[in-house]
Amino acid sequence: MKTVFLTVYFLTLFQSFLFASTQILNLGNGTEPRDLDPHTVTGIPEFQIIQNLFEGLVGKDPKTLEPTPGVAESWKISKDGKIYTFKLRKNAKWSNGEPITASDFIYSWKRLLDPLTASEYAYQGYYIKGGKDFNQGKLKDPNQLGIKSADPYTLAVTLENPTPYFLSLLYHHSLYPVHRATVEKHGMRWTRPENMVSNGPFSLKKWQMNQLISVEKNPNYWDAGTVKLEKVNFYAVEKAETEEKMFLTKKLQVTSTVPTEKISPWTKDTSGVLKRHPYLGTYYYWINVNRPPLNNPLIRKALALAIDREKLVKYVVKGGQAPAEGFTPPGTGGFKPESRLPKDSSRVPEAKKLLAQAGFPEGKGLQPIEILYNTSESHKKIAEAIQQMWSENLGVQATLYNQEWKVFLDTQHSKNYMVSRAGWIADYNDPNTFLDMLTTGNGNNHAGWSNKMYDSLIEKAAKELNSKKRYEIFQKAEDILLEELPVIPLYVYTRIYLLSPDVQGWFENVEDIHPLKYVWMK
Amino acid sequence: MGSTYVLKRLAIMVPIFFLVVTLVFFMIRFAPGGPFSSEKSVSPAILKNLEAKYHMDEPLLSQYVRYWKDLFRGDLGPSFKHANRSVNEIIEEALPISLELGLLSLTWAVLIGVSAGGLAALKPNTVYDYVPMAFSILGICLPTFVVGPVLVLVFGLWLQWLPVAGWETWQDRVLPSLTLGFAYAAYISRLTRGGLIEIRGQEFIRTARAKGLTEKEILIKHSLRGGLLPVVSYLGPALAGIITGALVTETIFNIPGLGRFFIESAVNRDYTVVMGTSLLYFTLIFVCNFLVDIVYAVLDPRVKYV
Numbered sequence: 156m157k158t159v160f161l162t163v164y165f166l167t168l169f170q171s172f173l174f175a176s177t178q179i180l181n182l183g184n185g186t187e188p189r190d191l192d193p194h195t196v197t198g199i200p201e202f203q204i205i206q207n208l209f210e211g212l213v214g215k216d217p218k219t220l221e222p223t224p225g226v227a228e229s230w231k232i233s234k235d236g237k238i239y240t241f242k243l244r245k246n247a248k249w250s251n252g253e254p255i256t257a258s259d260f261i262y263s264w265k266r267l268l269d270p271l272t273a274s275e276y277a278y279q280g281y282y283i284k285g286g287k288d289f290n291q292g293k294l295k296d297p298n299q300l301g302i303k304s305a306d307p308y309t310l311a312v313t314l315e316n317p318t319p320y321f322l323s324l325l326y327h328h329s330l331y332p333v334h335r336a337t338v339e340k341h342g343m344r345w346t347r348p349e350n351m352v353s354n355g356p357f358s359l360k361k362w363q364m365n366q367l368i369s370v371e372k373n374p375n376y377w378d379a380g381t382v383k384l385e386k387v388n389f390y391a392v393e394k395a396e397t398e399e400k401m402f403l404t405k406k407l408q409v410t411s412t413v414p415t416e417k418i419s420p421w422t423k424d425t426s427g428v429l430k431r432h433p434y435l436g437t438y439y440y441w442i443n444v445n446r447p448p449l450n451n452p453l454i455r456k457a458l459a460l461a462i463d464r465e466k467l468v469k470y471v472v473k474g475g476q477a478p479a480e481g482f483t484p485p486g487t488g489g490f491k492p493e494s495r496l497p498k499d500s501s502r503v504p505e506a507k508k509l510l511a512q513a514g515f516p517e518g519k520g521l522q523p524i525e526i527l528y529n530t531s532e533s534h535k536k537i538a539e540a541i542q543q544m545w546s547e548n549l550g551v552q553a554t555l556y557n558q559e560w561k562v563f564l565d566t567q568h569s570k571n572y573m574v575s576r577a578g579w580i581a582d583y584n585d586p587n588t589f590l591d592m593l594t595t596g597n598g599n600n601h602a603g604w605s606n607k608m609y610d611s612l613i614e615k616a617a618k619e620l621n622s623k624k625r626y627e628i629f630q631k632a633e634d635i636l637l638e639e640l641p642v643i644p645l646y647v648y649t650r651i652y653l654l655s656p657d658v659q660g661w662f663e664n665v666e667d668i669h670p671l672k673y674v675w676m677k
Numbered sequence: 678m679g680s681t682y683v684l685k686r687l688a689i690m691v692p693i694f695f696l697v698v699t700l701v702f703f704m705i706r707f708a709p710g711g712p713f714s715s716e717k718s719v720s721p722a723i724l725k726n727l728e729a730k731y732h733m734d735e736p737l738l739s740q741y742v743r744y745w746k747d748l749f750r751g752d753l754g755p756s757f758k759h760a761n762r763s764v765n766e767i768i769e770e771a772l773p774i775s776l777e778l779g780l781l782s783l784t785w786a787v788l789i790g791v792s793a794g795g796l797a798a799l800k801p802n803t804v805y806d807y808v809p810m811a812f813s814i815l816g817i818c819l820p821t822f823v824v825g826p827v828l829v830l831v832f833g834l835w836l837q838w839l840p841v842a843g844w845e846t847w848q849d850r851v852l853p854s855l856t857l858g859f860a861y862a863a864y865i866s867r868l869t870r871g872g873l874i875e876i877r878g879q880e881f882i883r884t885a886r887a888k889g890l891t892e893k894e895i896l897i898k899h900s901l902r903g904g905l906l907p908v909v910s911y912l913g914p915a916l917a918g919i920i921t922g923a924l925v926t927e928t929i930f931n932i933p934g935l936g937r938f939f940i941e942s943a944v945n946r947d948y949t950v951v952m953g954t955s956l957l958y959f960t961l962i963f964v965c966n967f968l969v970d971i972v973y974a975v976l977d978p979r980v981k982y983v
Contacts, residue, residue, distance in 0.1 A: 187759075189760055190759075190760035190761055191761075192760065270722055270723065273723045274723070275715065275717060275719050275723065290722075291720070291722055292722060343755070344761050346760075346761045347761055363933060364762070364767065364771070365771075365933035366844060391931075393928075393931075394929075394931070400829060400833065400834060400842065401841055401843075401931075403841075404833060404841050406840065406841070406842070559944070560710075560944065561944070562709040564714045565709045565714060568714070568718070598719070598720060599717060
């Protein structure tokens with residue numbers, strides 16, 4: 156009898172040693188999330204957590220980024236590309252065990268678009284017929300939106316335009332479903348661990364502000380068999396230096412970034428923990444096109460051509476970034492814009508000629524150009540490098556000034572600047588996410604630039620189904636943009652972080668999306 | 678001394694409190710930018726709805742009156758940045774952490790400070806005096822943002838004895854509280870030494886010596902009570918300073934204390950959190966100083982208040 160007990164005891168011990176508590180992943184997740192409500196948050200730290208707590212109609216293949224079945228097990232697209240019919244899987248459940256039906260999506264998308272929700276990402280629902288009008292109060296009846304269900308497991312979505320990237324858009328958190336009864340019962344507090352009901356591979360267990368958010372495997376998830384991680388801790392670590400130390404002492408297995416000054420020592424490390432890959436984001440300067448002398452396109456072009464981008468990324472930015480030769484980062488939705496801006500100083504003579512043509516040979520008589528950036532050491536270094544290049548290559552003088560973040564945003568919105576630092580990260584994997592920002596009157600168009608031809612091209616691209624033709628249209632738009640230059644692209648972002656070799660099923664990709672349902676620990 | 682003194686001190690607090698509320702309320706609102714200004718543009722309609730949600734569409738003066746009304750009910754309002762929490766909840770969560778860090782640091786500071794100062798005072802102008810006092814100069818000169826990372830480097834990264842950041846286990850508490858306590862220990866050691874040496878010249882100590890007591894007995898039984906007065910009066914501001922000034926330590930060790938909310942709220946224009954934390958700090962500093970005055974009166978019979 157005794158031996159039986161002992162055997163059982165040791166077997167249990169052995170088993171727990173083998174399986175329990177090894178499947179825990181600790182990630183550095185940047186700043187403290189504002190909230191975990193898929194419809195109201197906007198930041199990347201929030202998205203990193205939410206994409207594992209909730210699941211939309213489609214998922215994403217971690218390698219190819221192609222849409223995979225999510226809550227929808229299959230879908231049909233009408234010939235004109237405007238009607239999507241989703242078949243929802245019957246075994247998809249909320250974390251409390253209730254089934255997920257089409258009405259959950261209808262409720263959720265109405266909530267996203269409801270003006271009272273005040274969602275900053277409401278425009279992700281503008282692709283749905285009537286979405287924009289409803290959000291802006293022009294359409295009062297939400298039942299007229301282009302979302303209908305014939306039965307609890309069929310969802311038909313009618314779009315304004317054929318939107319070729321609509322499926323990839325569905326991975327965005329703004330289009331995830333939320334649990335109606337929970338939201339209505341708890342109001343703003345529904346995202347607390349004690350209240351939250353979600354439908355993704357993990358569910359929320361603990362939230363200690365400025366410290367960590369813990370999620371655990373959701374046994375009610377339809378694909379729980381695929382999920383290997385038992386628990387994931389998202390640590391809110393704002394300082395990159397602290398994060399790096401936590402990684403070195405194995406408290407974290409993934410960091411969100413690497414301190415800039417540590418990048419070059421890490422590149423010499425041979426263990427392969429440093430991950431570095433292109434990312435869908437552009438670092439650029441806004442040019443206020445209504446402010447003399449920058450209202451002269453010749454001057455804008457001269458300034459854009461006089462920058463040696465290769466030198467800038469190699470000696471100033473130093474993170475292995477690529478020089479931006481266009482505005483849309485190469486590879487966005489498979490689109491590769493043609494090079495329109497110089498990598499190096501090869502076109503400085505042309506820039507000089509343009510400046511002389513504008514009436515300021517050698518920069519004589521031109522007032523100093525003011526460069527505004529939000530207070531940060533790295534933005535300052537870049538601005539200083541640009542200042543030096545303009546001065547050496549063109550004889551143009553520039554002055555630098557910095558502002559605290561919120562003041563900076565205020566200045567940018569009120570267009571009270573000449574040149575201002577900016578960065579844009581793709582919301583979805585399609586050139587449209589970069590290019591529609593510059594249409595006339597777009598809230599994010601801080602240059603005050605307006606070009607009818609450009610606007611009509613972007614509109615045309617939204618209706619084009621053939622992707623080759625669409626890319627041609629986008630190329631034309633890029634051409635106009637880089638001739639007119641309301642923006643001066645500088646470099647393409649790179650994602651840099653540390654990843655422990657123990658983490659498996661993690662693939663580097665341009666969208667930096669790593670669904671944790673496919674990740675496990677060695 | 679008596680209740681009139683206590684009442685007087687408390688009465689002064691009322692107008693100052695009123696002033697602090699008013700000043701902070703208007704100053705933060707006049708700062709450029711607001712809680713809803715963000716990198717991505719927000720359409721005017723959405724902005725209007727957001728503002729309505731937080732009563733920011735009302736005139737400033739009625740917002741101010743509303744703040745007072747809520748304050749009387751003990752409600753510090755919802756946070757703008759942390760959408761699912763109220764300011765009261767944020768304080769409830771973060772203040773105990775700051776207090777724990779503060780008290781642990783103060784314990785280190787008193788333990789190290791008083792023993793080093795005592796040692797130095799026992800044998801002044803010997804090596805027992807010079808070594809601790811040299812260290813104390815070092816402690817006063819070195820800021821926490823130097824001491825912290827050095828401790829992390831040695832004990833966290835090289836020796837790997839203690840965690841480098843976080844606030845979950847007891848091991849997490851050691852380095853941050855030492856870092857923060859170190860500077861205060863330095864001050865306390867100098868105050869202790871000075872106080873004790875001054876007391877040694879007093880007549881009652883000479884009497885004690887004449888009775889044949891050893892130096893150790895004199896130190897513990899007679900000198901400490903009087904000699905530690907400067908230390909006691911320093912403890913109040915020190916505690917307040919430790920709690921409010923822990924920001925750097927909190928950032929180095931990624932501790933979710935109140936200091937970080939205090940600074941971040943100003944950066945985020947999280948109006949209600951700015952107000953709540955400012956008022957709390959004001960109250961803390963006031964209370965700490967107030968308590969010290971009372972303790973002082975109890976310890977030293979010569980201190981009389983009218």
